[in-house]
Amino acid sequence: MRLVLATHNRDKIQEINVLLQELPIQILTFEDFDSLPEVIEDRDTLEGNAEKKAREIYEETGLPAMADDTGLFVHALHGEPGVYSSRYAGENVTYADNRHLLLKNMEDVPLKDRDAEFRTIIVLMLNEDEKFIVEGSCSGYIGFKEKGTMGFGYDPIFYLKESGKSFAELSLAEKNEISHRGRALKKIKKILEEITKNT
Numbered sequence: 637m638r639l640v641l642a643t644h645n646r647d648k649i650q651e652i653n654v655l656l657q658e659l660p661i662q663i664l665t666f667e668d669f670d671s672l673p674e675v676i677e678d679r680d681t682l683e684g685n686a687e688k689k690a691r692e693i694y695e696e697t698g699l700p701a702m703a704d705d706t707g708l709f710v711h712a713l714h715g716e717p718g719v720y721s722s723r724y725a726g727e728n729v730t731y732a733d734n735r736h737l738l739l740k741n742m743e744d745v746p747l748k749d750r751d752a753e754f755r756t757i758i759v760l761m762l763n764e765d766e767k768f769i770v771e772g773s774c775s776g777y778i779g780f781k782e783k784g785t786m787g788f789g790y791d792p793i794f795y796l797k798e799s800g801k802s803f804a805e806l807s808l809a810e811k812n813e814i815s816h817r818g819r820a821l822k823k824i825k826k827i828l829e830e831i832t833k834n835t
């Protein structure tokens with residue numbers, strides 16, 4: 637079975653590849669095609685965006701497609717940056733720009749009110765009639781400064797309550813074990829195991 641990952645994000649591709657590597661599936665990305673359209677993420681829910689990305693890439697390639705949409709929901713900011721996590725500091729910004737703005741907006745918030753949650757929705761579109769939607773989440777808090785050098789995006793400022801470590805202090809395997817994306821991917825893995833068993 638071949639499966640196209642509907643994302644340009646190399647960091648996500650790496651996390652997904654590691655978790656699905658044992659399956660008898662050939663994972664393809666945008667780089668395996670001459671040209672695939674850029675999917676505009678213009679929906680106001682994670683599910684809407686993930687569905688749109690998976691559907692457009694399925695329709696373009698004719699192959700099963702999978703897309704993830706993720707947001708960081710900060711309680712003290714009424715759920716911001718949420719669905720708009722990639723564009724929090726504006727269009728065409730870096731991960732660092734987004735982190736700096738978030739830290740600035742949280743400057744005066746005490747530790748007890750800094751709770752946050754990563755949420756991921758993954759849509760797996762096998763064909764026109766078969767679509768699976770799973771979710772995964774991970775709770776933590778926004779630290780006062782960046783810590784760690786691994787991971788990507790908001791990882792250096794997202795801390796786990798149990799260990800006090802940021803996501804950026806975890807190896808890829810450790811992050812996948814407990815992260816929003818890791819949890820959603822384990823559900824997808826089960827679905828794909830069933831599908832590939834019967835083919």
Ligand code: IMP
Pocket residue numbers: 645677704705706707708720721722723731734787788789790791803815817
């Ligand atoms: P997307 O819209 O799903 O591509 O993700 C939105 C933004 O959330 C990305 O640009 C990243 O900044 C951030 N993000 C997504 N997943 C993670 C993660 O696992 N750790 C940290 N930041 C993430």
